[in-house]
Amino acid sequence: MTEPGLAPEAFRPLLGGPSVHALRIELLDVEPMVWRRFVVPSDTKLPKFNRMLETVMGWEGYHLHMFEVADLRIGRPDEFSADIIDERQLKLEQLLPRVGSRLQWSYGFGDGWEHAVAVEAIEAPSPDVRYPICAAGERACPPEDCGGVWGYEHLRAVVVDPAHPEHEHLRDWVGTGFDPDAFDQMAMTARLRRVR
Numbered sequence: 001m002t003e004p005g006l007a008p009e010a011f012r013p014l015l016g017g018p019s020v021h022a023l024r025i026e027l028l029d030v031e032p033m034v035w036r037r038f039v040v041p042s043d044t045k046l047p048k049f050n051r052m053l054e055t056v057m058g059w060e061g062y063h064l065h066m067f068e069v070a071d072l073r074i075g076r077p078d079e080f081s082a083d084i085i086d087e088r089q090l091k092l093e094q095l096l097p098r099v100g101s102r103l104q105w106s107y108g109f110g111d112g113w114e115h116a117v118a119v120e121a122i123e124a125p126s127p128d129v130r131y132p133i134c135a136a137g138e139r140a141c142p143p144e145d146c147g148g149v150w151g152y153e154h155l156r157a158v159v160v161d162p163a164h165p166e167h168e169h170l171r172d173w174v175g176t177g178f179d180p181d182a183f184d185q186m187a188m189t190a191r192l193r194r195v196r
Contacts, residue, residue, distance in 0.1 A: 018043070020131055021092055022121035025053065025105070027141070028114040029149045036137035038192065039129075042122065046074065046087035046095065051195045053105055056134055056188060057115065058141030063108035069095060098122065111148040132195075134188035140180050156180055 019042040027034040036056045040049070046067070054061040066075040067087065074095065077084040096103060096119045105115040125131060142152040158164045159171050159178075 018125055019093070019122050020125045021096065021119055022123065022135070023096075023117055024120055025057065025115050025117045027057065028116055030142065030152060032139060034137075034139045034141055036188070037120070037135045038132060038137075038188075039135060040092065040132040040192075041125070042091070042093040044092045046090045046092065048195060049092050050087065050105075052132060052192060053115070053117070054107065055191050055195050056137075057107075059107055059113075060144050063110070063144070065108075066106045067095065068104040068106070069102075093122075108144070111145065111151070113142075113148070130193070132189075132192045134185050134192055137183050137185060137188065140178070140182045142180075143174050143178065146174075 020039050021042050022037070022039045024037050025035060034057070038052075038056050040052060044052070050065055050067075051061060053059075054065075064075075066073055066084070068074070072085060073081075073083060074085045074087050074090065075081070076088075077086050095101075096117070099119050099122055101119045103117050105117055107113045107115065143155070146152050146155050155170055155174060158166045159174060161167055
């Protein structure tokens with residue numbers, strides 16, 4: 001998942017001019033796989049990049065998060081986490097400086113959602129494209145607070161089984177509009193572009 005040997009002094013962009021990062025994110029340990037391919041400006045600051053990750057995956061953004069590269073942890077430090085590098089000091093191009101660079105992004109520590117993020121390309125921006133964009137993806141993100149991977153597997157099994165004793169309760173909780181197989185690329189791009 002991570003790049004061995006990456007140290008804070010390695011957080012530097014390798015490209016001189018404007019560029020965009022083409023990225024792939026996968027939600028780990030969930031079957032069938034939930035993933036997205038998206039393209040963002042390389043100079044995006046990490047707090048905004050975090051909000052983009054939350055958006056592109058479908059998370060609501062009210063849980064804690066952390067980036068991990070090699071044995072470094074990057075996020076929002078507080079008095080309980082002095083060993084965390086402050087994400088406000090870094091940009092995407094510094095954290096993932098080259099094609100093939102990878103990190104792990106954690107969201108919602110209680111439910112333990114882990115994501116693999118990889119750089120597929122770093123290119124000059126196209127003058128005909130407005131960034132960021134979501135280029136591809138499959139399936140909906142699990143609902144917030146559903147109990148992690150095990151809870152989501154249970155939820156999926158129950159909502160498709162009208163005979164299950166929890167069916168009505170969980171169907172009401174998740175809402176009738178939830179479709180675990182749904183993904184709308186254009187709607188995702190529109191939401192990404194609203195991230196500030």
